[in-house]
Amino acid sequence: MRRLGLVMALLALAALACGGGSDMMGCVDVRIDVCDGWESQGTVTNACSETLHGAEIYLTTKDSVGNILDRDAEYVEDLEPGEHAFVEWLLSTEDPEVAECEAEVTRAY
Numbered sequence: 158m159r160r161l162g163l164v165m166a167l168l169a170l171a172a173l174a175c176g177g178g179s180d181m182m183g184c185v186d187v188r189i190d191v192c193d194g195w196e197s198q199g200t201v202t203n204a205c206s207e208t209l210h211g212a213e214i215y216l217t218t219k220d221s222v223g224n225i226l227d228r229d230a231e232y233v234e235d236l237e238p239g240e241h242a243f244v245e246w247l248l249s250t251e252d253p254e255v256a257e258c259e260a261e262v263t264r265a266y
Contacts, residue, residue: 181205181265185212192258194218194226194250199260201244203236210235213264216246221256230263 184205191198197216203209211234218226231244 181209181212182262185209185214185262185265187214187260187262189216189258189260192218192255194248194252194255197246197248197258199244199246200241201233201236202241203238206238208235208237209233210266211264212236212262212266214244215261215263216248217259217261218248218250218255219257219259220254223257226250226254 184203186202186204187199188202189197189199197218199214199216201212201214211232213230213232215228215230217228220226227248227250229246229248231246233242233244236242
């Protein structure tokens, strides 16, 4: 049983050392530049100390009372530290309904 625990701990440390841990999600910055119901746009910046090989970023639009109107994912790849990429989420919500856009990094490696 102790061996299994040791193996699991070593695997977790190896994943973190290779950039596979959730710590990369914390250093991917997302700024929403345009928030509307059809085309929302943003900038994703790699604020990590190593290459960001890939990231999945979801944008959620909400109405004035917080109900979710739409959700879409976009992806960025191969960003060096400090580099940024522009993303565009394509949604199907009428502009007047959208009161808020919220971006979330769901995967980063």
